Amino acid sequence: MNRHLLSAGDLSREDALKILDTAEQMATVGDREVKKLPTLRGRTVVNLFYEDSTRTRTSFEVAAKRLSADVINFSAKGSSVSKGESLKDTALTLHAMGADAVVIRHAASGAPHRLTQWLDAVVVNAGDGTHEHPTQALLDAFTMRQRLGRDLDGAKVAIVGDILHSRVARSNVQLLHTLGAHVTLVAPPTLLPRDMQTWPAQVSYDLDAALGDVDVCMMLRVQAERMTASYFPTVREYSRRYGLDGRRLALMPKEAIVMHPGPMVRGMEIAGEVADSSRATIVEQVRNGVSVRMAVLYLLLTQDSTGQGTA
Ligand code: NCD
Numbered sequence: 001m002n003r004h005l006l007s008a009g010d011l012s013r014e015d016a017l018k019i020l021d022t023a024e025q026m027a028t029v030g031d032r033e034v035k036k037l038p039t040l041r042g043r044t045v046v047n048l049f050y051e052d053s054t055r056t057r058t059s060f061e062v063a064a065k066r067l068s069a070d071v072i073n074f075s076a077k078g079s080s081v082s083k084g085e086s087l088k089d090t091a092l093t094l095h096a097m098g099a100d101a102v103v104i105r106h107a108a109s110g111a112p113h114r115l116t117q118w119l120d121a122v123v124v125n126a127g128d129g130t131h132e133h134p135t136q137a138l139l140d141a142f143t144m145r146q147r148l149g150r151d152l153d154g155a156k157v158a159i160v161g162d163i164l165h166s167r168v169a170r171s172n173v174q175l176l177h178t179l180g181a182h183v184t185l186v187a188p189p190t191l192l193p194r195d196m197q198t199w200p201a202q203v204s205y206d207l208d209a210a211l212g213d214v215d216v217c218m219m220l221r222v223q224a225e226r227m228t229a230s231y232f233p234t235v236r237e238y239s240r241r242y243g244l245d246g247r248r249l250a251l252m253p254k255e256a257i258v259m260h261p262g263p264m265v266r267g268m269e270i271a272g273e274v275a276d277s278s279r280a281t282i283v284e285q286v287r288n289g290v291s292v293r294m295a296v297l298y299l300l301l302t303q304d305s306t307g308q309g310t311a
Contacts, residue, residue, distance in 0.1 A: 004123040008134040008171040022295035040069035063293035091118040137171035139292040153180035160186040161220035190231040211251040218259040245271040
């Protein structure tokens, strides 16, 4: 396995399965009365979050703490970043403090990669701009395996919505491809990336047609904060064409599941009745996120420079 986790594309099939299998073992820790393993005692994990986050930051924090690591939460608000300190100087400070792993979320695509050049800590990408969010893809794959009750070879996954601005979609397409699933991206043409042809996925503009033959339908939020222009006429029109409501849920095969990485905008990309239905896995995704991040931190922090486990 690579020393850092920057992109879902860095993971071989073997690496990805090892993380998912380890996460399954980690999940059993969450069921115990004492939810802790001593594995990373004496190690320091820094959460370096330059963008807002609810789920991802707390999930990494809980994961590191369950492995007994010391956790430092650093958010751009309230730090010297708001005084204009550069990412490089922040990195050098963390280096001086002896961080073993840095989990970074940043608005600039490529920021985690830059960090690896300035630090000798393990770097985990927790979302960089519109680029990647590999641990989200891993927790999504974990959830699909669990709910579908089988591995993902041949599984049919529709990813629906603002693909253009979504790091979740980018990481999911790569990981799902590695795991043998078939992905269809469903979005208005304005919300699809220009380099679409190079992605290992099919494209559809028609949600009703796509839903008839899926195992998983993953809904994405419209990322208005990353938009510089108008990509669709009105919220109502978007929702009518690309929102998942009760009528559309009924078009899906009975066993098919509905996923969403959060945060959801109820009534826009997903109706409240769908988000709250037993077909939706949204809360499970959050729970599984902790197990998957425990597995990632554990595997990366206990491998030697050749990528072999030492624990
Ligand atoms: C996503 C993100 O930040 O990329 N959320 C998450 O990490 N669970 C998706 C989003 O913001 O819509």
